[in-house]
Amino acid sequence: MKTGIAVLLVLIGASLALALVLTGGHALITWVSMLEPETRGPESGVILTHLVQQLPATVLLSLVAAALLALFRLLRERVSPMTPLILLWITLSLLLYGGLTLTLHLERNGAPVASVAQAPPHGRLLRLSHAAVYIGERTDERLQRVLVWRQSEGADGPRFVLYPEARYDAASESILFPGDGEPLSLREMRDGPWPAQQAPAALASLMRDVQWISGRLRADLVPPPVGGVLVGLLTVVSLSFAVIMSWSLVRLTRWPLFNAIVAVCWLRLLLFLAALPSDPSITELVSDVKLVGEAFGGLGTVTEYLYPAALALTGLLLLGLSIVLPSFAQWKRETHGE
Amino acid sequence: MSRHGRIVVLVIGGVYLFSFAVLAGFSMLQIPGRHLLPLFRVSWILWNSVALFIENLPAIHVTALLLLYSLVIGIGPVLKRGGREFSVALRGPLVLCTTIAMLFAVAVGILHPYAAGRRDEYVYRSRFAAALLEEADRLERDGDLQRAQLDYALYLRIDPENEDVRQRFEAVRAVAQQGAQQVEGSAETTEGTPFRAAALREGPDATDLMNRAAHAFAEQDYFSAHYYGRLALALDPDREEARRLMANAHDRMRAYGETLEEAQQRELHERKRHAHQLLFDPSAESVIEAYYSFSDLHAEFPRDAEVQRYYPVAREAIQNVSFFLHEIERAERFPARHNLTFRNDRNGRDSRSDRHVHLREFVHIDRLVFASGGRYALGIEAIGFDAVGDVVYHLQADYGRIEQRDANDGEARSYLNMRAVDRDRRTVTEPRYLIGARDPKVAHVLQLGTSVRRLELAALEARELQTAGLPDLLEKARLYPDLGFPIEPVYTEIAMRLLLPLSLLIFSLLAISLGVRWRSHYLGRVPLLALLALVVLPLVVHHFFSFYYYALRVLVSALASAGGIALAAAVVVPLHALLLGWALFSVAGRMMRAS
Numbered sequence: 001m002k003t004g005i006a007v008l009l010v011l012i013g014a015s016l017a018l019a020l021v022l023t024g025g026h027a028l029i030t031w032v033s034m035l036e037p038e039t040r041g042p043e044s045g046v047i048l049t050h051l052v053q054q055l056p057a058t059v060l061l062s063l064v065a066a067a068l069l070a071l072f073r074l075l076r077e078r079v080s081p082m083t084p085l086i087l088l089w090i091t092l093s094l095l096l097y098g099g100l101t102l103t104l105h106l107e108r109n110g111a112p113v114a115s116v117a118q119a120p121p122h123g124r125l126l127r128l129s130h131a132a133v134y135i136g137e138r139t140d141e142r143l144q145r146v147l148v149w150r151q152s153e154g155a156d157g158p159r160f161v162l163y164p165e166a167r168y169d170a171a172s173e174s175i176l177f178p179g180d181g182e183p184l185s186l187r188e189m190r191d192g193p194w195p196a197q198q199a200p201a202a203l204a205s206l207m208r209d210v211q212w213i214s215g216r217l218r219a220d221l222v223p224p225p226v227g228g229v230l231v232g233l234l235t236v237v238s239l240s241f242a243v244i245m246s247w248s249l250v251r252l253t254r255w256p257l258f259n260a261i262v263a264v265c266w267l268r269l270l271l272f273l274a275a276l277p278s279d280p281s282i283t284e285l286v287s288d289v290k291l292v293g294e295a296f297g298g299l300g301t302v303t304e305y306l307y308p309a310a311l312a313l314t315g316l317l318l319l320g321l322s323i324v325l326p327s328f329a330q331w332k333r334e335t336h337g338e
Numbered sequence: 339m340s341r342h343g344r345i346v347v348l349v350i351g352g353v354y355l356f357s358f359a360v361l362a363g364f365s366m367l368q369i370p371g372r373h374l375l376p377l378f379r380v381s382w383i384l385w386n387s388v389a390l391f392i393e394n395l396p397a398i399h400v401t402a403l404l405l406l407y408s409l410v411i412g413i414g415p416v417l418k419r420g421g422r423e424f425s426v427a428l429r430g431p432l433v434l435c436t437t438i439a440m441l442f443a444v445a446v447g448i449l450h451p452y453a454a455g456r457r458d459e460y461v462y463r464s465r466f467a468a469a470l471l472e473e474a475d476r477l478e479r480d481g482d483l484q485r486a487q488l489d490y491a492l493y494l495r496i497d498p499e500n501e502d503v504r505q506r507f508e509a510v511r512a513v514a515q516q517g518a519q520q521v522e523g524s525a526e527t528t529e530g531t532p533f534r535a536a537a538l539r540e541g542p543d544a545t546d547l548m549n550r551a552a553h554a555f556a557e558q559d560y561f562s563a564h565y566y567g568r569l570a571l572a573l574d575p576d577r578e579e580a581r582r583l584m585a586n587a588h589d590r591m592r593a594y595g596e597t598l599e600e601a602q603q604r605e606l607h608e609r610k611r612h613a614h615q616l617l618f619d620p621s622a623e624s625v626i627e628a629y630y631s632f633s634d635l636h637a638e639f640p641r642d643a644e645v646q647r648y649y650p651v652a653r654e655a656i657q658n659v660s661f662f663l664h665e666i667e668r669a670e671r672f673p674a675r676h677n678l679t680f681r682n683d684r685n686g687r688d689s690r691s692d693r694h695v696h697l698r699e700f701v702h703i704d705r706l707v708f709a710s711g712g713r714y715a716l717g718i719e720a721i722g723f724d725a726v727g728d729v730v731y732h733l734q735a736d737y738g739r740i741e742q743r744d745a746n747d748g749e750a751r752s753y754l755n756m757r758a759v760d761r762d763r764r765t766v767t768e769p770r771y772l773i774g775a776r777d778p779k780v781a782h783v784l785q786l787g788t789s790v791r792r793l794e795l796a797a798l799e800a801r802e803l804q805t806a807g808l809p810d811l812l813e814k815a816r817l818y819p820d821l822g823f824p825i826e827p828v829y830t831e832i833a834m835r836l837l838l839p840l841s842l843l844i845f846s847l848l849a850i851s852l853g854v855r856w857r858s859h860y861l862g863r864v865p866l867l868a869l870l871a872l873v874v875l876p877l878v879v880h881h882f883f884s885f886y887y888y889a890l891r892v893l894v895s896a897l898a899s900a901g902g903i904a905l906a907a908a909v910v911v912p913l914h915a916l917l918l919g920w921a922l923f924s925v926a927g928r929m930m931r932a933s
Contacts, residue, residue: 025889025892028892028893029892031896032892032895032896123822124822124823124824125679125681125700125821125822125823126824127823132679132702134822136698136727145723145727149679149702151677158732158734158772159702159719160700160719160720160732162721162727199888200881200884200885202881202884202885203888253865253867254858254859254860255408255409255857255858255860255871256408256859257408257409257853257856257871257875258858258871260856261871261874261878262874264878265878335859
């Protein structure tokens, strides 16, 4: 029991620390995105609101990563891992459920919708893929002396246009021009302080997957979906099970570094697989299965349980692997001579 | 060297070599075959591999250390004997890691920009050579053997082993030498005023030219007298006797006899005199007209001595006030930078109020071409507006040539000359003023605030900053504010370059610590499954470094944007010092536990 509590403390402590680090990183990125050199950054309320929006993904990612750290902590213990693992599974499920419900609660209780908008700096020439823009002066949304160069295929007319006034629309992150001037989206910006925040492809895809999974879990936890909150609860429990069953991998061989790499890769794969239903072809397949299910006497609702079932099956496969592997006591003897 | 030293060198060296081989293989797949001369292929692969190796060195080095301490040194006899021997095994690599981090600093600052520069240069030179060959071929077909010869020669400087081109060059040169009696001159290769260039060709000095002028005057050859007098003046502007002789020769040119043959001669004489007069007129329009007149005379009377003398001079003179449109056609084949927009602030005159104002001027160039004959701009648009946002002028021009000239203050400046002469259609293309106007004398010229080389540097996109070398970044830091570009990305990249060696040292130490902690416990051979680690480990480490670079970039750019590079340094350097301390304590802890 003592070991179990120690491992749980690692899980809770590490998840809080990771959540803090991730939130801090998010805050920094948001702050840089909205930074105006003259005004020294956006209001803290705007950043806070954005962080609340990102909280579900932060909760999920920090809990999954903390679970892995807790499993590594468990490797150092001499006792049978069964009880700590069950405790970990239950705690992870509760934390995941609690964390995601809390984010829902925050959203329902009027957390304002913040739009993180790139602030267009004035006095600099900003280059877009097919345009360049220079803002002479800016007062909030009001822009003055805005010079725009636009690429125009085959047209002989002037490509530089100087607008005495224009308006910045933070919601669409665009500059709006009077008359028939086409708006200019700052999202296409090639330079400025912003390219620093373009995350590497691997990180961007990880965040995409995590955001989708957290969104899906939250959607399942909002009553009343088809199947009620039960689907959401089952999904949380089965996802936690699949994560905790990484235990089989953290003691896969007598080379802990290799085990760590395999476990990290496995968790990334798990998140990828869990986000697979976001793929249109999978969505189409699921809807086909649903149609077939409905044709067989209203079994369509059963398809709602396919997702948690698939996650649970993954966990069961790892559990099977754990049974095949030498016992933990033997592994300890072989690796640490204990 | 001790046994451990040998193992360390073997493992790290082995991983380095293996990685270099993999990167070389990757480079072979990446090779831009169509744009690369066969001559440069091996060199391109080599330098691309070197550049990639340095870019990935942190991941490669950390992978090597992880494998070394978790798989090689941590097992077998060392582990069995444990203790002291193990701690000895750690000391050498600490020195090695510090040395490699220092070498990495040199590699990032010097070797990587050099390797990347060489790699890119091979592609550029190959494309340049292909354009030269195509152009030489066309010129040869058109009968312009002098220029074809020049392009072939330039090509052979890039690809001297190409026997086929050398044979073509020799053939063209042989034919060109036969017709070399007709002095065509080489407008592109001479410098200074056209008369000075001609004087240098004709002369040894002003005195000799003056003697020839006097002799021609005595022989009643007034054109030659005027010509040599002008050349003497070009070499010695204070020579008053040359001015007097030119004036006398000019007066005598007006008189001529009246027989039939003399009447024809008089007509030719009149045409030459008129063209000659235009050539000495200071206005650009007259010089262009003079060129056309001499061009006609050259076509009709190719053997006339005066025409032979003045035609090249007129051709050079026209280059001073405009350029030929066919140069653009020729240049279009050469490598170019696309879509360059920049700020070109300077003082100007408001045509409406006729007063000097500080102009906010912006220039856009669709294509900036670096050809053998010069630097050209295609698709030019410029706009200038004052402090209140009133447009002072707005112009468009299809073509321009960038010239380096001495300004009034004696400094060399770059100018964009937008007056192009189409010698076939006999038209002159000037910039079109959509709004306002500028001083007619300089309406076809834009003074550029920066040099051509710097413009080329500025044409690089922001995303290319991440692969730019430190010297280029330092130059960009000076250049970007002048051109109106945001400076923060450049500061961020400079900070990243400076921090990378320190990061490498920190992660090397952490890799040693982690490798020891998670060392393999196989006493014998490692199972085949673990071989998977040799493939997966570098990938995981590579992704880890990409995440780390991303986090560091965000931090540095946030600090640089908020308080400049000083604040970024004040935060990031102590942070790295803390990380280094942590890494050192971590390794020391492992060493103590081992002993």
